Amino acid sequence: MRQIYYSFRILLRGRGSNIVKLLSLSLGLLIGVLLFSQIAFELSYENFYKDADRVAILQIRWVKGGIPDKDLDDTAHRPAASDLSGALPQWVESGCVAMKMMQYSFSLNGYEVEGTDMIGADTLFFSTVGIEVLQGDVHDLATRNVIFLSESMARKLFPDENPIGKILTANESQEMTVRGVYRDLQPNTEYYHNIVVSLPTVEWSKGTWNNNDIYHIFFRMRHVEDIEAMNGSLERTIRLFNDYDRNRDFCPEYVLTPLSKVHLSNSDNRRRLIILAVLGFSVFFISIMNYVLAAIASLGNRAKVVGVNKCCGAGNGQVMGMFLWETGIVVLGAIVVSALLLYLFGRNIEEMMQVKLSEIFCPDNLWVAALTVLLLFLVAGILPGRIFAHIPVTQVFRHYTDGKRGWKCGLLFVQFVGVAFILGMLLTVVGQYHTIINTDLGFRSEGLANLRLSVKNLNERQNVCEALRHQPYVEGVSCASNRILSHYNTTGLGTHYMRMEKEYPQLMGMQLIEGDWPEKEGDILVGETTVKELKIAQPVVGQRCPGLDEGENPGIIVGVVKDVRNMGFASKMKSTAFICHGDVLWMNDVNVRLKEPYEENLKKLKAFYSELRPTDKNQFASFKEIREIRGRSVYRFQNTVFVTSVCVLFIVLMGLLGYVNNETGRRSKEIAIRKVNGAVAADILHLLSADILKVAVGAVVLGIISSWYISGIWMEQFPDSELLSPLWFVLLGICLLALIVLVVVIKAWRIANENPVKSIKSE
Numbered sequence: 001m002r003q004i005y006y007s008f009r010i011l012l013r014g015r016g017s018n019i020v021k022l023l024s025l026s027l028g029l030l031i032g033v034l035l036f037s038q039i040a041f042e043l044s045y046e047n048f049y050k051d052a053d054r055v056a057i058l059q060i061r062w063v064k065g066g067i068p069d070k071d072l073d074d075t076a077h078r079p080a081a082s083d084l085s086g087a088l089p090q091w092v093e094s095g096c097v098a099m100k101m102m103q104y105s106f107s108l109n110g111y112e113v114e115g116t117d118m119i120g121a122d123t124l125f126f127s128t129v130g131i132e133v134l135q136g137d138v139h140d141l142a143t144r145n146v147i148f149l150s151e152s153m154a155r156k157l158f159p160d161e162n163p164i165g166k167i168l169t170a171n172e173s174q175e176m177t178v179r180g181v182y183r184d185l186q187p188n189t190e191y192y193h194n195i196v197v198s199l200p201t202v203e204w205s206k207g208t209w210n211n212n213d214i215y216h217i218f219f220r221m222r223h224v225e226d227i228e229a230m231n232g233s234l235e236r237t238i239r240l241f242n243d244y245d246r247n248r249d250f251c252p253e254y255v256l257t258p259l260s261k262v263h264l265s266n267s268d269n270r271r272r273l274i275i276l277a278v279l280g281f282s283v284f285f286i287s288i289m290n291y292v293l294a295a296i297a298s299l300g301n302r303a304k305v306v307g308v309n310k311c312c313g314a315g316n317g318q319v320m321g322m323f324l325w326e327t328g329i330v331v332l333g334a335i336v337v338s339a340l341l342l343y344l345f346g347r348n349i350e351e352m353m354q355v356k357l358s359e360i361f362c363p364d365n366l367w368v369a370a371l372t373v374l375l376l377f378l379v380a381g382i383l384p385g386r387i388f389a390h391i392p393v394t395q396v397f398r399h400y401t402d403g404k405r406g407w408k409c410g411l412l413f414v415q416f417v418g419v420a421f422i423l424g425m426l427l428t429v430v431g432q433y434h435t436i437i438n439t440d441l442g443f444r445s446e447g448l449a450n451l452r453l454s455v456k457n458l459n460e461r462q463n464v465c466e467a468l469r470h471q472p473y474v475e476g477v478s479c480a481s482n483r484i485l486s487h488y489n490t491t492g493l494g495t496h497y498m499r500m501e502k503e504y505p506q507l508m509g510m511q512l513i514e515g516d517w518p519e520k521e522g523d524i525l526v527g528e529t530t531v532k533e534l535k536i537a538q539p540v541v542g543q544r545c546p547g548l549d550e551g552e553n554p555g556i557i558v559g560v561v562k563d564v565r566n567m568g569f570a571s572k573m574k575s576t577a578f579i580c581h582g583d584v585l586w587m588n589d590v591n592v593r594l595k596e597p598y599e600e601n602l603k604k605l606k607a608f609y610s611e612l613r614p615t616d617k618n619q620f621a622s623f624k625e626i627r628e629i630r631g632r633s634v635y636r637f638q639n640t641v642f643v644t645s646v647c648v649l650f651i652v653l654m655g656l657l658g659y660v661n662n663e664t665g666r667r668s669k670e671i672a673i674r675k676v677n678g679a680v681a682a683d684i685l686h687l688l689s690a691d692i693l694k695v696a697v698g699a700v701v702l703g704i705i706s707s708w709y710i711s712g713i714w715m716e717q718f719p720d721s722e723l724l725s726p727l728w729f730v731l732l733g734i735c736l737l738a739l740i741v742l743v744v745v746i747k748a749w750r751i752a753n754e755n756p757v758k759s760i761k762s763e
Contacts, residue, residue: 020654021294022330026337027647028287029376033338033369035280037360038353039273040368041188045263048186050130051220054093055259056227058084058217060252072255072265074190075101078207080217081122083241088233091226096124098216100191102202104170105454105617108157112617113168116153119193120202126182128220129259135164136180141198148180150194172615173456176201187359190263191216209242219256231256268717272637275714279422279641283648284372286418288380290655291330293411295323295384320385327381335373352639409695412659416699417706419645419652420736424707426645427732428714429638431724436631442527442564443484444509445623447475447598449605450483452618453588461588467612468592473601475593478504481581483589485566485626496566499581505561507593515541515559518580522555525578527563545577555579592620653743660688660747671751684752689741696740704733 049055058080059072081095099120106113123141126133133148140146147168154163166178176197185192207215221227234254263269342349342357350356361369387407455461461479468477481499502518505525518525524545530536534546536557543557564576581587594601605620621629628635664671671684708729715723 018330020658021291022333022337024287024290024651024654025330025334025376025380026341027651028284028290029331029334029373030338030341031644031647032280032284032287032376033372034349034353034360035276036284036372037365037368038355039277039280040365041355041360042263042269042273044364045188045190046260048188049259050132052130052260053224053258054221054226055128055130056219056221056230056256057259057262058219059255059257059262059265060213061255063251063253068253071267072257073213074216074257074262075214076217076254077209077211077213077242078215078217079209079241080215080238081124081219084217084234084237085219087237087240088230091221091223091230093220093222094124094128095217095219096128097122097199098125098191098218099199099202099214100193100216101214104174104197105172106176106195107169107172110615113157116195117193118147118195118197119191120197120199122199125196125218128218130220131185132183134181134183138180140179141196142200143198144200145174145176146179146198146201147176148182148196149178151181151184153194154178154181170197171454174201187355213252218259227256227258271713271717275425275710276640278710279425279644282418282422283644283651284376286415286648287651288376289411289414290651291327291380292384293408293415293655294658296387296407296411320382323385324377324381327377327385331373331377331380334376352636352643354636408659408662412655412692413695413699415652415655416696416740417703419648420700420703420733421707421710422641422645422648423732423736424704424729425711425714426638426641427728428707428711428724429634429641431728432715432718432721433631433634433638435721436634437627439565441485441627442510442562445627447594447596447601448508448623449592449594449602449620450623450626451590451592451609451620452483453590454616454618455588458583461590462583464612465590468590468605468609471605471608473595473604475595476503476507477590477592478507479583479587480504480589480591481587483626484508484564484591485623485630497577497579499579499584499587501583501587502580504591505578508591509593510564511562513560513562515557518558518578520555521580521582523558523580524555525559525561526557527561527576529563530576531560598622656692656740656743657747660692660744663688663691664748664751668751681749681752685745685748688748688752689744692740692744693737696737700733700736704729 046052046055057074058076059074060076061072062069078097081097085092085095100118102120103118104116106116106118121141123138125131125141126138134151136148138148141148149157149163157163157168158166163178163181168176168178170176180196182196184194207213219230221230234256238254257265264273346357353360453461453464455464465477465479468474478501480501484498502520502523505512505517510525513528526536526540526545530545531540536543536546540557540560545557561578566576592605594605602620602622609616609620674684674687708723708726712723715721
């Protein structure tokens with residue numbers, strides 16, 4: 001108890017410096033715990049199913065021109081489930097088919113149900129994947145218009161009633177009967193759903209081994225090791241059902257992957273987690289080093305106290321224990337401050353991380369936070385504690401602290417490396433987000449609004465479009481089968497294509513390079529990349545478009561347009577084709593060209609559409625909003641890096657201020673003697689700045705080089721984007737060094753201009 005008492009006394013005596021230490025540890029602990037818990041959360045994907053290690057999914061790696069894709073596609077062909085289950089019963093216990101590409105809007109008693117996430121599935125889905133069915137018969141999933149609800153969704157919709165037999169309406173017209181309830185899924189899954197729709201409901205035509213590779217094929221194996229055994233026979237077995245030519249330009253390679261490894265099989269996920277780990281470790285380690293730096297900087301004030309304790313009989317263990325108690329109290333305070341910050345900014349943190357705090361701090365994940373706190377306590381307590389405990393009593397009343405300048409410079413070096421690294425990452429992420437939001441997409445997006453229209457028949461859609469055309473602020477309206485910033489393609493097709501009305505290209509503001517605009521059904525526009533990659537013979541106009549089935553290619557190429565980046569920036573530029581088509585129901589992507597002023601007229605358009613179709617919850621969005629949504633993952637990552645950068649910069653600057661304060665105090669007499677001998681304030685500031693720069697220059701260079709390297713890894717997910725010029729990183733390093741010198745000058749200004757008599761009058 002006496003050690004605790006003395007620890008409190010010491011902390012209260014140095015309130016100012018201890019508040020800084022508390023804040024730096026709190027920020028480091030908060031960000032470290034959040035990022036490490038997020039990583040652990042994602043590493044545990046798909047582990048909550050019954051016997052999850054026996055569940056596998058069939059994936060495809062597409063080989064194009066002899067070059068395999070870097071990532072696996074987790075959708076495959078529908079017959080694979082039944083054919084492979086029947087052919088390999090020694091390994092496969094069951095196989096099922098699911099489809100998640102379609103999402104319906106559901107309503108109950110005329111009110112839209114929010115938060116729905118559906119998956120289409122067959123009768124073997126629940127038993128194969130390992131989801132407990134609480135009510136109902138799974139065989140009902142063989143019937144059209146049947147749904148199963150998750151436990152929480154059933155409770156939300158029918159809190160005091162039995163949901164079995166209740167009716168939900170899908171897409172305003174299709175009645176669905178609830179036939180079952182199943183156990184809620186945990187959020188750490190790639191295949192989250194709270195409504196299961198019977199597979200016959202979502203299928204407009206059954207896929208074969210040669211088309212519609214849009215299905216998730218799950219298998220439950222008899223034993224864990226059967227996954228590897230089945231992989232050895234997979235290609236040979238599939239050839240019994242689909243004897244495709246492996247020498248063609250576009251062919252699949254099949255792989256059976258444990259479901260728990262699917263999330264990490266994606267290179268973007270692996271890359272993101274590695275960078276989060278680096279960021280988390282950086283800020284966590286820097287905060288600890290800042291605490292250690294502050295502790296070592298206090299040696300001059302506390303060495304005599306330690307010596308007196310030793311003279312009174314205290315051993316190394318007791319001195320170490322006293323310092324550990326002190327560190328423990330500060331760490332406990334950091335935990336309280338971190339919890340308070342989580343409470344105050346919880347919603348912002350959840351939005352940034354795209355996961356609820358209750359999910360990443362679930363009981364199964366709390367060990368991460370506990371281990372982080374323990375590591376913080378051990379490193380922050382033991383390292384400086386050992387230094388204090390081993391102070392020789394004989395040297396306590398001498399200049400013992402002079403020998404620890406190397407420690408302080410080393411700790412500052414680590415902090416400077418960290419802040420340079422994280423600011424370099426921030427520079428890269430901000431630059432890429434600017435590219436995503438502002439780079440030309442190949443059409444004129446200003447003044448363009450888009451809506452995915454849900455209608456029962458063609459006349460209803462035509463009436464809506466006609467009503468829109470008559471508005472005075474509308475310049476034109478045209479429809480297509482897909483949003484221009486999306487795509488459709490399927491097995492064996494090297495070209496992404498969409499159907500459109502003939503006015504569509506001009507209304508969208510595409511840029512014609514060669515040929516003419518389409519005039520009749522079957523006329524095709526292609527992008528520049530299509531001409532190059534598919535090696536279309538010259539002249540391009542008048543040729544058929546390769547990469548499409550004959551049934552999808554009714555006409556000829558009439559023009560070449562500037563590439564439209566329909567796949568965004570996360571994929572390499574693809575071959576694209578725009579096919580002129582007649583007016584049909586499924587061409588329900590409505591695009592409206594507005595007159596200026598765009599923002600004001602967009603508000604009028606939204607208000608008019610709400611009056612025109614008050615029950616439709618969908619609404620027009622500008623392409624600026626659509627681009628922001630598509631760039632949201634980069635935006636969130638940018639915010640994560642920004643918050644981390646601000647915290648690290650704060651921690652490092654606090655450490656630097658403490659170091660300069662300690663150095664000026666320790667060298668005050670030296671500075672005074674220099675001034676007596678003719679030195680001016682500028683000389684003193686130059687002396688202190690030069691000492692810091694000896695540490696900072698090498699550290700900043702190392703940090704900038706590290707950030708440039710890691711930024712290059714992060715940029716790999718944007719194939720057509722380039723890393724910022726090295727000159728930007730050099731400029732960042734110069735600015736950071738200038739900031740460091742500025743902090744030193746401001747902090748040392750008083751001592752540099754002080755009357756030297758004050759410092760040496762006691763000599």
